[in-house]
Amino acid sequence: MAHKLNQIFSALADPTRRDILIMLLEDDMAVTDIAEPFEMSLAAISKHLIVLSNAGLVLQERRGRVKWCKLDPEAIHAAFVWIQTFGQLDPINLDSFEEFLEKEKLLKNSESI
Amino acid sequence: MAHKLNQIFSALADPTRRDILIMLLEDDMAVTDIAEPFEMSLAAISKHLIVLSNAGLVLQERRGRVKWCKLDPEAIHAAFVWIQTFGQLDPINLDSFEEFLEKEKLLKNSESI
DNA sequence: CTATTATTCAACTATTTGGTTGAATAAAGT
DNA sequence: ACTTTATTCAACCAAATAGTTGAATAATAG
Numbered sequence: 102m103a104h105k106l107n108q109i110f111s112a113l114a115d116p117t118r119r120d121i122l123i124m125l126l127e128d129d130m131a132v133t134d135i136a137e138p139f140e141m142s143l144a145a146i147s148k149h150l151i152v153l154s155n156a157g158l159v160l161q162e163r164r165g166r167v168k169w170c171k172l173d174p175e176a177i178h179a180a181f182v183w184i185q186t187f188g189q190l191d192p193i194n195l196d197s198f199e200e201f202l203e204k205e206k207l208l209k210n211s212e213s214i
Numbered sequence: 215m216a217h218k219l220n221q222i223f224s225a226l227a228d229p230t231r232r233d234i235l236i237m238l239l240e241d242d243m244a245v246t247d248i249a250e251p252f253e254m255s256l257a258a259i260s261k262h263l264i265v266l267s268n269a270g271l272v273l274q275e276r277r278g279r280v281k282w283c284k285l286d287p288e289a290i291h292a293a294f295v296w297i298q299t300f301g302q303l304d305p306i307n308l309d310s311f312e313e314f315l316e317k318e319k320l321l322k323n324s325e326s327i
Numbered sequence: 328c329t330a331t332t333a334t335t336c337a338a339c340t341a342t343t344t345g346g347t348t349g350a351a352t353a354a355a356g357t
Numbered sequence: 358a359c360t361t362t363a364t365t366c367a368a369c370c371a372a373a374t375a376g377t378t379g380a381a382t383a384a385t386a387g
Contacts, residue, residue, distance in 0.1 A: 104229055111227035114220055145346055166354040166363050181297045188290055279333045279384040
């Protein structure tokens with residue numbers, strides 16, 4: 102009965118798992134597709150997904166032989182609340198974040214030309 | 215150069231360390247005083263504090279034979295920013311995301327001067 | 328100088344973690 | 358029925374983690 106925050110934070114502590122979460126922002130994905138860009142075995146990615154699932158960060162739903170993985174925002178929200186409550190932190194400046202996204206978009210466009 | 219977020223999240227993954235952080239919200243404390251309420255050795259707490267310090271969550275300053283520990287809000291802020299932005303991002307270049315976090319940090323510093 | 332206090336170091340142990348490979352299971356395609 | 362595809366299982370390994378104890382270091386007090 103390890104505390105949920107233990108599982109959430111330790112799931113977030115691994116860069117591969119953070120990358121997987123970022124990928125899942127874009128769309129739900131099957132295990133094999135998630136594994137594709139990583140230079141490690143499918144079994145390793147499968148384990149990472151189980152960790153993410155146990156932490157409640159990802160939901161896995163089997164349809165046929167494919168297991169679809171999708172983000173579950175609840176757990177990440179729990180971590181967010183803990184941190185926010187902990188230090189009564191201000192939220193980041195959303196304007197500068199918008200600027201960042203804008204620059205990202207321009208960059209992507211210029212790369213594709 | 216293990217990514218800072220790895221260290222921050224894995225530091226936060228341990229309940230003893232989260233408790234220590236909560237204690238430090240109230241006031242700066244010496245190592246021995248931090249250890250007092252826990253049912254584990256002083257050496258164990260000392261190690262936890264080193265983990266927190268390496269993650270940048272806690273600053274340790276030696277005065278005489280006493281090492282004073284205080285919160286360093288910067289690292290926790292980085293984690294906060296990661297989580298907050300996580301849910302809003304299109305898939306992006308992770309490197310430029312890091313740059314963004316870096317800029318956020320510099321901004322916060324300049325504001326506090 | 329000696330004793331006490333604060334903290335860390337060193338060595339050890341048990342458990343967990345993140346990875347591997349090869350086999351197993353199960354569904355779909357031909 | 359046979360083959361391919363998707364995923365996990367099982368066994369193993371190396372490294373990291375979280376704890377222990379006892380000794381070492383270093384500053385302060387008497």
